[in-house]
Amino acid sequence: MTENYDLQKLREDFPSLKREIYGKPLVYLDNTATSQTPKCVVDDIVSAYYNSKANVHRGVHTLSQEMTDLQERARRRVKEYINASSIEEIIFTRGTTESINLVASSFGELLKEGDEIIVSVMEHHSNIVPWQLLGQRKGITLKVIPMNDEGVLDMDAYRKLFNEHTAFVSCTHVSNVLGTINPVKEIVAEAHRHGVPVLIDGAQAIAHQKVDVVDIDCDFYAFSSHKMYGPTGIGVLYGKKEWLEKMPPYQGGGEMIGNVSFSGTTFAELPFKFEAGTPDFIGIAALHTAIDYIASIGIDAIASHEHELLEYTTRRMMEIPGMRIFGTAPEKDAIISFLIGNSHHFDTGVLLDKLGIEVRTGHHCAEPLMHRLGVEGVVRASFALYNTKEECDRFIDALKRVAAILE
Ligand SMILES: *Cc1c(COP(=O)(O)O)cnc(C)c1O
Numbered sequence: 001m002t003e004n005y006d007l008q009k010l011r012e013d014f015p016s017l018k019r020e021i022y023g024k025p026l027v028y029l030d031n032t033a034t035s036q037t038p039k040c041v042v043d044d045i046v047s048a049y050y051n052s053k054a055n056v057h058r059g060v061h062t063l064s065q066e067m068t069d070l071q072e073r074a075r076r077r078v079k080e081y082i083n084a085s086s087i088e089e090i091i092f093t094r095g096t097t098e099s100i101n102l103v104a105s106s107f108g109e110l111l112k113e114g115d116e117i118i119v120s121v122m123e124h125h126s127n128i129v130p131w132q133l134l135g136q137r138k139g140i141t142l143k144v145i146p147m148n149d150e151g152v153l154d155m156d157a158y159r160k161l162f163n164e165h166t167a168f169v170s171c172t173h174v175s176n177v178l179g180t181i182n183p184v185k186e187i188v189a190e191a192h193r194h195g196v197p198v199l200i201d202g203a204q205a206i207a208h209q210k211v212d213v214v215d216i217d218c219d220f221y222a223f224s225s226h227k228m229y230g231p232t233g234i235g236v237l238y239g240k241k242e243w244l245e246k247m248p249p250y251q252g253g254g255e256m257i258g259n260v261s262f263s264g265t266t267f268a269e270l271p272f273k274f275e276a277g278t279p280d281f282i283g284i285a286a287l288h289t290a291i292d293y294i295a296s297i298g299i300d301a302i303a304s305h306e307h308e309l310l311e312y313t314t315r316r317m318m319e320i321p322g323m324r325i326f327g328t329a330p331e332k333d334a335i336i337s338f339l340i341g342n343s344h345h346f347d348t349g350v351l352l353d354k355l356g357i358e359v360r361t362g363h364h365c366a367e368p369l370m371h372r373l374g375v376e377g378v379v380r381a382s383f384a385l386y387n388t389k390e391e392c393d394r395f396i397d398a399l400k401r402v403a404a405i406l407e
Helices: 009-011 039-051 062-083 096-110 129-138 157-158 182-193 241-246 281-297 298-315 347-355 367-373 389-406
Strands: 090-091 116-120 141-145 166-172 199-201 219-225 235-239 257-261 264-267 323-326 335-339 361-362 378-382
Touching: 039 281, 062 090, 062 235, 062 281, 090 096, 096 129, 096 166, 096 199, 096 219, 096 235, 116 129, 129 141, 157 182, 166 182, 182 199, 235 241, 281 298, 298 323, 298 335, 298 389, 335 347, 335 389, 347 361, 347 378, 347 389
Parallel strands: 116 141, 116 166, 166 199, 199 219
Antiparallel strands: 090 235, 219 235, 257 264, 323 335, 335 378, 361 378
């Protein structure tokens, strides 16, 4: 653990962590769904609404210039954070879901009937359904990379899915249920050997490990601000410039045009071609603050802290009779999905809540994965930079109580 990892001090940055639930101190273990937000990010949003709200790119006046500068500064910060080559490759969206829909819709225009798209069995619905919608519209089929019982993708099976019809690969970096960190560099390299572009869904990776889109060499990378200590309603799509230039606009409106007349319209340069309408410029500016916050702690320090929590909690959970953990890949982020014996995930979640422990239950927007696991749903505990070992202990004690009740 690094010197600047002062957990108690970090926790002071998150006022929500001081809450109580049913008279018990909150233990927030639903970070995979969304992370809590540090005060510096909220302060930035409040301050912008009080002091400097003006629409971006549309005014000659000072406030508009200031807001535009803040938004574009955030774009440069995102570019640095993921090591993209240019700011033209950073498109602001509403979230991972919209980023993937943008690619399915726009890149999808370049695809044709009979083409095939490869996804994995562990995808979030937002990396399945947009491709299915495209498939229905254009007569394109989905092929699925299987996994083994540990939750590791079968790379031999993946290699065999390629044929002359394969047109695109879309795969998650980290599974939001199993925690598996997929070998995205290998996945991309294999696809590129066949001349096939790849989108990586980075929603679950972006706040927990170093992400370098040039090193991964992916063609697209999608993530959400709200899972990385930033505001909700903002997402990012990274895309290689050569693809973005070939792709048609996703939505039409203000900001994305060059010139408009009733006989035709030309489109703005990248990245604005893909940013129709007024964006959440205040949220975008606050995403900058969230990235600075992560950087001030250090992504590697965060990753190693979370990994310690993962190892410790997993080991202690195995003390509980009947405990079934789903996802035991060697390369794994701090996400633990489980069931206690044959008890229902929902009952476990409700009882944990009564003890102040917030976890998520259900299919986690990954029904095909639930089918593969042979369950209807699971309970999921997921960790972030502010969780402590004491909280893990409280979680384990609560689990023991719940297990005794549900026995
Ligand atoms: C959360 C999540 C999404 C969807 O993100 P939104 O912010 O809801 O758009 C997609 N993929 C994975 C792996 C996720 O965890």
